Structures are given as structure tokens and as C-alpha cells.
Amino acid sequence: MAGVVIDGISKSFGGTVALAALDLDVADREFLALLGPSGCGKTTLLRIIAGLETATTGRVLIGGRDVTQLPPRARGLAMVFQNYAVFPHLRVRDNIAFGLKMSGADRDRIARQVRRTAGLLQLEPYLDRYPAQLSGGQRQRVAVARALAVEPALLLMDEPLSNLDALLRLDMRAELKDVLREAGTTTIYVTHDQTEAMALADRIAVLHGGQIEQIGSPSAIYHTPATRFVGGFVGAPPMNFLRTADGRLMGIRPEDIDLVDEDAGLAFRVSVVEPLGAQTLLTGTTDGQLLRVALAGEHAIATGAALYLRPRPDRIRWMDAATGRAIAAG
Amino acid sequence: MPIRWLPYALIAPAALFLGVLFVIPLVQTGALAFQVHDAWALGNFTRMTGDLNFADALRNSFQLVLVAVPVQLCLAMGMAMMLRHLQRGRAIVLWVWSIPLGISDLAAGLVWLTILTDQGYLNSVLFHLGVIAAPEGWLTYETPFALFMAVAIAEIWRATAIVLLILVAGVQMLPKEYGEAAAVFGASPWQAFTKVTLPLLRPSIQSALILRTVLAFEAFAVVMALGGRNFPVLVSEAYAWKHFNQDTGVAAAYALVIMAISVAATLVFLRLLRTPVEQQT
Amino acid sequence: MTLRRGIFLSGIGVISAWVLLPIWLIAASAVGGQGQISAWPKPLWPAGGTLDGLASFLAIEGVWKATANSVAVALLTMAMAILLGAPAGYALARFNFRGANLFRVLVLMTRAFPVAILALPLTVSFIRFGVYDTAFGVALMHTTLALPFAVLVSASLFQAIPRELEEAAWVFGCTRWQAAMRVVLPLALPGIVATAIFAFVISWNEVFAASVLTVRNRTLTAYLLAVLSESPMHLQFAGGFLLIVPSVLFIFLVRKHLFAMWGIANR
Numbered sequence: 001m002a003g004v005v006i007d008g009i010s011k012s013f014g015g016t017v018a019l020a021a022l023d024l025d026v027a028d029r030e031f032l033a034l035l036g037p038s039g040c041g042k043t044t045l046l047r048i049i050a051g052l053e054t055a056t057t058g059r060v061l062i063g064g065r066d067v068t069q070l071p072p073r074a075r076g077l078a079m080v081f082q083n084y085a086v087f088p089h090l091r092v093r094d095n096i097a098f099g100l101k102m103s104g105a106d107r108d109r110i111a112r113q114v115r116r117t118a119g120l121l122q123l124e125p126y127l128d129r130y131p132a133q134l135s136g137g138q139r140q141r142v143a144v145a146r147a148l149a150v151e152p153a154l155l156l157m158d159e160p161l162s163n164l165d166a167l168l169r170l171d172m173r174a175e176l177k178d179v180l181r182e183a184g185t186t187t188i189y190v191t192h193d194q195t196e197a198m199a200l201a202d203r204i205a206v207l208h209g210g211q212i213e214q215i216g217s218p219s220a221i222y223h224t225p226a227t228r229f230v231g232g233f234v235g236a237p238p239m240n241f242l243r244t245a246d247g248r249l250m251g252i253r254p255e256d257i258d259l260v261d262e263d264a265g266l267a268f269r270v271s272v273v274e275p276l277g278a279q280t281l282l283t284g285t286t287d288g289q290l291l292r293v294a295l296a297g298e299h300a301i302a303t304g305a306a307l308y309l310r311p312r313p314d315r316i317r318w319m320d321a322a323t324g325r326a327i328a329a330g
Numbered sequence: 331m332p333i334r335w336l337p338y339a340l341i342a343p344a345a346l347f348l349g350v351l352f353v354i355p356l357v358q359t360g361a362l363a364f365q366v367h368d369a370w371a372l373g374n375f376t377r378m379t380g381d382l383n384f385a386d387a388l389r390n391s392f393q394l395v396l397v398a399v400p401v402q403l404c405l406a407m408g409m410a411m412m413l414r415h416l417q418r419g420r421a422i423v424l425w426v427w428s429i430p431l432g433i434s435d436l437a438a439g440l441v442w443l444t445i446l447t448d449q450g451y452l453n454s455v456l457f458h459l460g461v462i463a464a465p466e467g468w469l470t471y472e473t474p475f476a477l478f479m480a481v482a483i484a485e486i487w488r489a490t491a492i493v494l495l496i497l498v499a500g501v502q503m504l505p506k507e508y509g510e511a512a513a514v515f516g517a518s519p520w521q522a523f524t525k526v527t528l529p530l531l532r533p534s535i536q537s538a539l540i541l542r543t544v545l546a547f548e549a550f551a552v553v554m555a556l557g558g559r560n561f562p563v564l565v566s567e568a569y570a571w572k573h574f575n576q577d578t579g580v581a582a583a584y585a586l587v588i589m590a591i592s593v594a595a596t597l598v599f600l601r602l603l604r605t606p607v608e609q610q611t
Numbered sequence: 612m613t614l615r616r617g618i619f620l621s622g623i624g625v626i627s628a629w630v631l632l633p634i635w636l637i638a639a640s641a642v643g644g645q646g647q648i649s650a651w652p653k654p655l656w657p658a659g660g661t662l663d664g665l666a667s668f669l670a671i672e673g674v675w676k677a678t679a680n681s682v683a684v685a686l687l688t689m690a691m692a693i694l695l696g697a698p699a700g701y702a703l704a705r706f707n708f709r710g711a712n713l714f715r716v717l718v719l720m721t722r723a724f725p726v727a728i729l730a731l732p733l734t735v736s737f738i739r740f741g742v743y744d745t746a747f748g749v750a751l752m753h754t755t756l757a758l759p760f761a762v763l764v765s766a767s768l769f770q771a772i773p774r775e776l777e778e779a780a781w782v783f784g785c786t787r788w789q790a791a792m793r794v795v796l797p798l799a800l801p802g803i804v805a806t807a808i809f810a811f812v813i814s815w816n817e818v819f820a821a822s823v824l825t826v827r828n829r830t831l832t833a834y835l836l837a838v839l840s841e842s843p844m845h846l847q848f849a850g851g852f853l854l855i856v857p858s859v860l861f862i863f864l865v866r867k868h869l870f871a872m873w874g875i876a877n878r
Contacts, residue, residue, distance in 0.1 A: 050778075050782055051781075051782075052778050052781070052782070071781065071786070072778075072781040072782045073781055073782070073783070073784045073785060073786065077782065078782065078783065079778075079779065079782045081775045081778070081779055082775070083773060083775055085773065085775035085776050085778065085779035087776060087779070087780075087794060088776075088798065089794075089797045089798055098780075098783050098784075099783035099784055102783055102784030102785055102789070103784050146783070150783065150784075333787075334708075336702075336706070336787075337702040337705075337706035337708040337711070338702075338708065338710070340698040340699055340701055340702035341698070341699040341702045341703070341710075341714050343694075343695045343698065343699070344695045344696060344698070344699035344714075344718075344758060344762055345699070345714055345717065347691075347695055347754065347755070347758060348717055348718070348721065348755065348758065348759075351729075351733075351751055351752065351754070351755040352717075352721055352724075352726065352729065352755050353717075355729035355730075355731075355732050355733055356724070356729060358732035358733075358736075359728070359729060359731060359732050361732075362731065362732050409626060412619070412622060412623060412626075415619065416623065421866075423623060423627065424866075424869075425862070425863065425866045426627050426630055426631060427626065427627070427630055428862060428866070428869055429630060429631075429634070429859055429862055430630060431862055431869075432812050432816070432855075432858030432859055432861055432862040433816070433854075433855055433858050433859075434815070434816030434817070434818060434832060434854060434858070435816075435818065436816075436818050436832050436835060436836060436851070436854065437816070437851045437854040437855050437858070439851075440637065440835075440847055440848060440850070440851025440854075441633045441634065441636070441637045441851060441855070442633065443844075443847065443848070443851075444633075444636050444637045444640040444848050444851075445633060445636055447844065449650070449651045449652075449653070450653075451636050451653060453652070454651070454652040454653040457652040458652060465651060487629070487630075487633060491630075495869055495870065498870065499870045502870065540722065540723070541722065544722065544723060544724070544725060545725075547725060548725035548727065548728070548819075550818070550819065551818040551819075551832070551836060554836060554839060555839060555847075555851075558839070558840060565725070565728065565819065568728065568731070569819060569822065569823075572731060572823060573822070573823075578731055578732070578734070581731050582731050582732065585725075585728040585729075585731055588725055588728060589724055589725060589728070592723055592724060592725055593723050593724070596722075596723035597723075
């Protein structure tokens with residue numbers, strides 16, 4: 001088990017900067033999610049940690065050891081790839097055992113680890129099959145089992161659930177959380193799916209344009225976004241930002257807005273009503289600005305209705321309109 | 331893990347090999363053709379063009395390409411379209427149709443010799459049908475047209491398979507939706523073929539034409555097997571000058587002519603059938 | 612079955628017959644012996660042969676030697692084309708490097724040239740280096756024919772293997788070499804074998820260079836070409852048949868890879 005230190009890592013391809021001097025500490029046994037839109041540099045960072053890509057500047061330390069110059073095989077880590085990268089010419093058993101065989105583990109240890117991880121991921125019935133005979137979800141499990149079998153100091157996961165269909169993804173997410181908690185491995189998990197990051201991670205680092213916008217617990221990221229970007233990227237629908245007369249932005253989540261009586265709040269004209277069952281989603285304008293409101297439960301509201309709203313004061317996040325950054329105590 | 335020198339180390343042996351056995355002989359061929367007794371001269375070319383067979387060889391080579399290659403292309407296109415509509419047994423039919431791919435032009439010449447020789451199968455069939463009473467010669471100096479047809483048929487028989495494979499590979503890469511879209515918008519099968527399939531197959535047609543044209547100018551054993559020197563083509567003349575006259579200089583001059591024609595044909599096809607950048611998928 | 616379907620299927624039948632019938636006829640001529648050749652008119656359905664023709668052809672001194680030479684040349688060509696071509700194909704498939712396009716152009720350029728004709732000037736240098744009239748010398752020339760093909764096909768084979776698989780191998784403890792041997796090679800192997808077989812066929816069928824570069828150690832094609840005008844018909848047919856058999860077998864063996872090879876290599 002090991003912590004990870006990212007020390008001033010930057011990466012540029014030709015003229016474009018993919019990562020700009022990042023610093024990041026991951027504690028031992030921590031689950032950190034790297035969250036961001038595509039092209040934000042999160043996968044590049046993961047690949048630099050893995051040793052699949054070289055950084056332009058900076059160092060990577062795993063368990064206190066500088067691994068910057070080491071090839072992937074010497075870094076003591078394991079990885080789950082986006083397309084699983086399960087070896088198609090090897091049986092499930094040999095896929096899981098691959099890392100152990102390469103490190104020269106003895107027969108007993110290999111057999112024990114294959115049994116243990118296959119059990120953990122419910123792969124026992126499939127050990128003698130080839131990957132082509134498995135479903136997408138099962139292949140994904142093989143990829144995780146292969147990674148856990150080597151008992152890595154650090155586990156890297158690159159969008160491991162993005163190729164599964166929605167329902168399976170939900171199942172695998174819960175299963176993954178359970179398995180990884182049991183294994184207690186330090187994990188860095190790359191995703192563009194904010195619910196995945198929220199559901200799995202101890203901490204989330206939100207990346208944007210090659211820089212870290214914010215690092216914090218899922219709750220902190222959600223409720224107290226440090227920048228306008230974080231508020232807009234995390235949460236579906238995203239946080240509303242209403243411009244005020246004094247040049248500030250009022251950030252408020254759609255579900256933190258209540259319906260109130262006339263005269264007691266903001267005038268709101270509804271343009272679209274989306275009844276989602278658990279919520280009723282309203283889109284409309286207030287004072288000429290776009291606003292989304294998520295009301296719990298079902299409401300009989302017609303398109304074009306005029307309503308009055310009140311943001312919950314303790315949930316408001318004030319931002320500087322010019323910099324897009326949160327104002328400390330607003 | 332960018333190891334800068336690794337790709338160079340990997341291509342070096344192949345590049346070196348092609349340098350030594352392709353580029354150098356290419357230059358040497360030029361040198362041979364333009365040298366007489368180790369001095370620069372055009373003697374080889376004047377001897378080549380002055381030879382009785384040169385004009386015949388040039389004409390025969392071009393005729394052969396101009397007849398065989400278009401027929402191969404049309405035939406292969408038809409075969410590719412037929413395969414497209416074949417549901418069962420497609421694999422076996424495709425295999426049968428690609429068999430000639432593995433057959434050399436020498437063997438193809440010998441195959442058609444069994445059919446077209448005086449006492450061959452064609453004459454036997456014609457006799458049984460009552461068309462002829464005695465063996466008829468097809469491959470002699472006196473029957474130049476029949477001889478030419480024989481060579482062309484042997485070439486078409488042998489080399490349509492390569493064109494077919496290139497076209498079928500191209501057809502397989504076309505999404506079915508294009509044809510379906512054309513049909514939905516009211517195109518007849520023939521319109522869909524000429525307006526949608528054919529233009530989209532342009533890259534495949536281009537490479538098939540280049541490959542076939544270069545190889546058709548290179549064919550000579552088929553000619554030797556069927557007609558001997560009764561039907562001279564450029565390569566058979568190059569071979570004859572080298573083999574019978576021991577004159578490598580004139581043979582090299584022939585080689586240069588063949589190469590010039592091949593490269594010119596390639597450039598023409600590259601230009602004529604290029605896919606504009608904005609149309610590339 | 613509708614009329615259209617009937618016409619369609621008979622079209623397929625006619626083309627198949629057009630391909631197969633000539634092969635059947637040379638086979639019949641090859642096994643028929645002299646009697647079959649000189650028979651006039653021939654029966655429309657060739658009578659069962661006795662392998663006489665083929666046997667008498669094989670009995671000629673020089674045929675076995677030529678066949679053995681052909682096999683040796685083709686095997687050498689196959690080995691050289693793959694050993695030189697596969698690494699280059701791997702480099703083209705996996706690396707972006709300065710000069711990659713130049714190399715690609717060199718490889719593609721060979722296609723615009725009738726390469727076999729380049730054997731003409733090689734006689735002199737081959738004599739100097741002592742490889743003239745040897746199987747190895749002919750194989751060198753044939754490798755020039757087969758190598759561009761091997762490079763392009765193996766490049767597309769390697770390209771089809773996801774990079775992630777190789778990266779996974781590196782992460783799980785492999786060196787580059789180990790990853791290539793344990794992951795890339797096993798996955799590319801069927802395609803590489805097919806490419807090798809094709810290199811064999813290219814060499815086996817080549818006539819011009821083999822004729823120019825040999826005198827006594829003729830390959831089968833060079834031998835047949837040299838004796839065309841002087842040997843009896845039935846022996847020529849036996850020789851032609853002998854040339855065809857391995858080619859047809861090989862096409863059968865690689866039938867699943869025909870497209871991957873010709874389709875992709877010629878785009």
C-alpha cells in the first residue's frame with residue numbers, strides 16, 4: 001500500500017499544454033477520482049502515473065519512491081483500462097494470473113490469488129473460458145480481477161465503466177466500491193461521469209484545461225464548488241448562476257430553490273416542465289436570466305405559469321463574475 | 331515510453347534491403363541502358379527501336395493492357411456485385427473465384443495451351459459440334475488475332491481474381507446504409523450502383539487499376555507459353571535480348587521503357603481517380 | 612425459385628465453371644500422358660488418367676532439382692520477407708516518427724515498378740558476391756517483391772491489435788520485448804502465417820528474375836520456361852499442373868485472410 005505524490009507534473013504535446021504543473025497528494029488507501037470533461041488532461045495524468053506517457057516536467061512518487069524514470073512494470077501498480085484490455089488469446093484464468101506470472105510468483109501464490117480474486121468478482125464459473133465467450137460486464141470483472149490479483153500498491157482505473165450499458169454500470173459501480181473497500185488499495189480513478197465520482201470516491205479532483213479546479217470530498221465539491229466551472233460540471237442539472245447588480249454571481253443548485261407565495265421571492269416564468277417522477281424539473285427565466293428548478297415530487301404546473309421562488313440562503317454560493325471563483329464569505 | 335531510436339531500428343533492415351535490392355538496381359538499370367562499352371551513349375535505345383520486334387512488342391503490350399484490364403475490371407465488378415447478393419455459400423464461391431490468384435502467368439499460359447493447342451479441347455469441342463472437320467491452329471504466326479485473343483483470355487482468366495478481391499474488400503467497407511438510403515430516396519438498383527456504390531469504390535478501383543496495369547505490362551511467360559516469340563511483348567523482348575542475344579544493355583533499355591510506362595500509368599490513375607480530400611470519409 | 616434467381620444462380624455457376632474448368636483440363640492433360648495429348652478428337656469428358664504424364668515428367672532429370680530449388684527459394688523468401696517486414700510493419704503501426712512517411716513512400720513506390728525486371732543489372736553484382744545461380748540469390752530478388760507486401764500487411768495486422776493490450780502487458784510486468792512476444796505476436800500470428808504463405812506463392816510463381824538469375828540451378832518456373840520450346844506438350848502440361856497445385860492449396864489455406872491481405876494492402 002502506498003500514497004502517491006504528483007509533484008509539478010506538466011505535459012505538452014508540441015505546442016499545446018495538456019497539463020500545467022499539477023500538484024496532487026493521494027493518501028495511502030485513499031480512493032481519488034479524477035473528474036473532468038474529455039480533453040481536460042485526466043487520462044494523460046493517469047497515463048503519466050502509470051508510466052505509459054512521460055511528463056514534460058515534474059516527478060511522480062509512489063510510496064515515497066521517485067518512479068518518474070521507471071518503466072510501467074517497475075512501478076508496482078496495476079491498471080484497469082477503458083476497453084478492459086483483457087488478453088483475447090488467454091483464458092480468464094491466465095488473464096488473472098498474468099501479472100503474477102510476469103513477476104515470477106510461485107505456483108501456490110498464483111493459484112491462491114486467482115482463486116481469491118475470481119471469488120471476489122464472481123468469476124469462478126468462467127475461469128476456463130476465453131474473453132470472447134464473456135459478456136462486456138464479465139470482461140470488465142476479469143480486468144478488475146487481473147489488477148487486484150497482483151495486490152498492487154496502487155490501482156489505476158481509466159473510465160472502467162464507460163463501456164457498460166446504464167443498468168449494468170449501476171450494478172458494477174456498487175460492486176466495485178464493495179470490492180475495493182475490502183481490498184483497501186490506493187486507487188486513482190479517472191471518469192467524466194460526476195455521479196460515478198461522487199458515488200465511489202473519498203475525494204474528487206476536478207480537472208479543467210489541464211489544471212485542478214478543486215480537490216475535496218464529494219459533498220464539498222457538490223455543495224461548495226470553488227469555481228463556476230465545478231458548479232456547472234458537477235450535478236445534473238447543473239448549478240444555476242444568476243448575475244446580480246453588484247457584479248457577483250449567485251450560485252444555487254436547482255433543488256435548493258423553494259416555491260413561495262406571491263411577493264415573497266423572485267418572479268419566474270416557466271417555459272418547460274419535465275415531470276421526472278421523483279422530481280419535477282422546471283426551466284424558465286427570472287429577470288431575463290435562465291434558471292432551472294428541481295422540485296421534489298410531482299407538481300401540476302403548466303407551461304407559461306408565473307411562479308415565485310426563494311433560494312435557500314445557506315445553500316447560496318457567491319462567485320466573482322469576472323474570475324468565476326468563489327468569494328470566501330459572501 | 332518513447333524510445334526514439336526503436337522505430338528506426340525496426341525499419342532499418344527493411345529500408346536497407348529495399349535500398350540495396352530495389353533502389354540500386356533501379357539506378358543500375360538506367361546506367362546499363364545508357365551505356366555502351368562503359369561509355370554514355372544512346373546506342374542501346376537505337377538498337378532497341380531499330381529492332382523489327384520493337385514496334386510489335388510495344389503495340390502488343392498496349393493492346394493487351396487496353397483489352398485485358400478493362401474487361402477484368404468490369405468482370406470483377408459484376409462478380410463483386412453478384413457476391414453481394416449471394417446469401418448462402420458465399421465463402422465457397424469467393425474461394426473458387428479467387429483460386430487463379432495463386433496461379434503464375436506461366437502456369438496460366440500452359441493451362442490455356444491445353445485448351446487452345448491444335449489438338450486441344452477447344453478444337454475437340456468444335457469438332458464434336460460439327461464446326462470444324464480437322465484441327466485448327468489458333469496460336470500460329472498466321473493467326474495473330476486469335477493468338478492475341480488467346481493471350482488476353484489467359485490474362486483475364488488469371489488476373490480477374492486480384493481485382494475481384496480488392497473490389498470485394500472495398501465493397502465490404504461500404505456501410506449498407508448508403509445503398510439503403512439511395513433506395514429510400516427512390517433510386518433504382520442501377521442508379522444506386524452508378525451514383526452511390528461506384529463513386530464510393532473509387533479508391534479500390536484506383537488501386538486495382540494500378541496493380542493490374544503494372545502487372546499486365548510485366549506479364550510475359552503467358553505469352554511465351556502460348557505464342558513463343560510469335561507474339562512479342564516488351565518483357566519477352568527484354569528477356570530475349572538478355573537470354574538469347576546476351577545483350578544486357580538493350581534488355582535494360584526495354585526495362586526502362588516498361589518502367590516509364592508503368593510509372594506513367596500509375597501517375598495517370600492516381601491523378602484521374604483521386605478522391606478529393608473533402609470527400610474522404 | 613423465381614426466374615431472376617435462376618438466372619442469377621446460373622451466372623454464378625458459369626463463372627465458377629470458367630474458373631475451374633481450365634484447371635480441370637490441365638489436370639486431365641497432366642495425368643493423361645502422351646496418349647491423351649495426341650488423341651483427336653478428345654472425348655468431351657476426359658478419361659481417368661493414370662498419372663503417366665506426371666510420372667514421366669517427374670522422371671526427367673532436373674525436374675526434381677528444379678522443384679527443390681523452387682521450394683528452397685520460396686522458403687528463404689518467406690523467411691526474409693517476414694523477418695524484415697514484420698518489424699517494419701510494427702514500427703509503422705505503433706510509432707509516429709520522422710521519416711515514417713518517407714519509408715512508406717519507398718515501400719509503396721515499389722508497386723509502380725515492375726520489380727522483377729530489376730533482376731537484369733543484378734547479374735553482375737550477384738556474380739561478384741558469389742550468389743549468382745544460387746537459391747539464396749533468387750530469394751534476395753524475390754524478397755524485394757514480397758517485402759513491400761509483408762510490410763504493409765503486417766502494419767495493418769498490428770494496427771488492428773489494440774494498443775491498450777500492449778500497454779496492459781507493460782503495466783503487468785512485461786518489457787517491450789516480452790509484451791511483443793507474449794501478447795502482440797500470438798494475436799498477429801494467423802495473419803503473419805498467411806502473409807508468409809503469400810510470400811511463398813509470390814516467389815513460387817515468379818518467372819523473369821528466376822530465369823535471369825540462374826543457369827544451372829533453375830527454379831521450376833525458370834526450368835519450364837527454358838524447356839518450353841523443346842519439350843513435348845504432355846511434359847509441359849505436367850509441369851504447369853505441378854506449378855498450380857501448391858498455389859491452389861495455399862489459397863485454400865489462407866482463404867480467411869485473403870481480404871485482410873489484398874484488400875488492406877492495396878488501399
